[in-house]
Amino acid sequence: MTTALTLTDTAFRDVVAAAVRAPSLHNSQPWRFRNRDGAIEVRADPARRLPVADPTGWALRIACGAATLNARLALAAMGLAARVQLLPDPTDPDLLARLTPTAAWQTTPAEEALFAAVERRFSHREPFYPAPVPVHARVQIIDAAHAEGAWAEILNGPAEIEVISEIVRAADAALSADSVYQGELRAWTRSERDERDGVPASAGGPVPQADDLLPRRSYGGREPSPGGDFDPDPLVVVLGTATDAPIEQLQAGIALQRVLLTVTDAGLAASMLSQPIEDPTARDNLRLALGRTDVPQMVLRVGTGRTGYPTPRRDLTEVIDKA
Template identity: 55%
Template sequence: MNAYDLSDLRRAAAAAVRAPSMHNSQPWAFRLRDGAVEVLADPGRQLSVADGGGWALRLALGAATFNARLALAWAGTPAEVRLLPDGEDPDLIARLTPAPHRPPTYTERDLYAAIERRHSNRRPFWPDPVPADVRMRLIEAARVEGAWLDLLVGMTALSGFSEIAHSADRVLRRDARYQAELITWTDTASEVEGIPVAAAAAVAEAQDLLPQRDFGGGRRAPGRDYEPEPLVGILGTSGDRRVDQLMAGQALQHVLLTATDAGLSSSMISQPIEVPPARDQLRRSLGRTGFPQIAFRVGYGLPGPAAPRRDVADVIVG
């Protein structure tokens, strides 16, 4: 009988911890049970104010699951993934069991290599457009994971999104509890979690088309405004159940790694999803019957510093 071992668990976890998570809270743990690699939620790392319902936690765990899948496939030991496999254990998010051995595909190799290079880049991007063939690769990456991706084209669509995003951002900035929680994850003394100032966006200015979360960044250098016409992607799913949000997390990571492999940078814009009226307004503006799960900007930019990660040994449990 095929079974994963501790080396497989460590390989999967080492890739999984590189996934994105809101405020770099890293709400995951991993274990080996009955020859399967299991992805677990760490409820103590769920953001109680910003993510009381667990949407962001599940997106992060879906992204971590996708990275684990890639690591196992890269090693020639691909996994069959079952999401929410135990109704009695809500913290058990995914169980990865061994599929027949095979060599990794070229795409799996490329995406696995992109894991270490992918991180949020909150700095301005260059105005160079993203080629049409790359845009199609991003859309296809979401589709194969059971999600949809709309890329906003033209200033009419971007201006509409900008209004929704800034409105949601203002709501969150007026929420004292939300801001207090945000501060606890900003430039922390910890070297393994939260958002360091070096990775923060510059202080917002009136001309900025898109809102940036305030992680304590400084003033931008002269002439370093954000791109005037950014490429914004909105990723969504047909449903909004827990399993849909996990699927969205896998799709998001597939898209982000595809972008990284193409030489692009990205950063998340979650405010329109966090504020329910804004999310509904965004859905209507897209003409979609499904549910937007995350928005992001993507483009060409200078690499910036990555947020830190916990050691693999700290996220493996018995």
């Protein structure tokens, strides 16, 4: 049996500080953490699951999976290897992951680069510059997903993008017409940058236009700048897993975060388009359009954009449970 290493309270807090930099739908931050029996527990916070946008808990598990990767990288940066167990206790459904430090570890250059990107990663909701994503970066994106047990398919070019665009538009239109959904979205839109959660209107990007290929959510109602057309030739990445079981959704979150950190380390930017995943019909249409029998878990747009900033996070005291 592998012996767990003792993690100090300070080290635990440092790990949690990295974990909470993960993305979450509407920046709802649906996680909690506990230092128990020599292991770090990543727990669901049911009170922060979005009841309208996320009735099944899919987005919650994606977010907590992403937080799990950040925690694993933080431990590696401390020189600690960790055994990661997903859904380790069937009697405790809110316990989504357990990370047990097991041995000293020589951090790899790849881990160092990914961990350094944790603080710099943010969802880029502005237009991208008209510069192509380099071929080597596309390969890195695919490899990052594969390294965490998921798949990534890169779509580029007018014909492929038009098909995906129609699916994203249909999903966005359905969600935009849902007054209850829009009410929940408004409830998570913030007006001030000192808020601890939600998406500040200033970080929400300009109002989507009718001719945008890939419509985004409108968090703030800001009008676009003249000439600031949105991505006429975007790079789209679809991330997926073999099944849609809860453990695979957690795995998808881990893979998603590795892709996002890889993109950040490459000097690129990304934002998530979850509308075609949230809408069951659109999700199935996306799967069929890709010619796959497995399950799409997220759509990303990737490109080069101006420097931005991460959305706010709650204080660590609000997300740490006592053992």
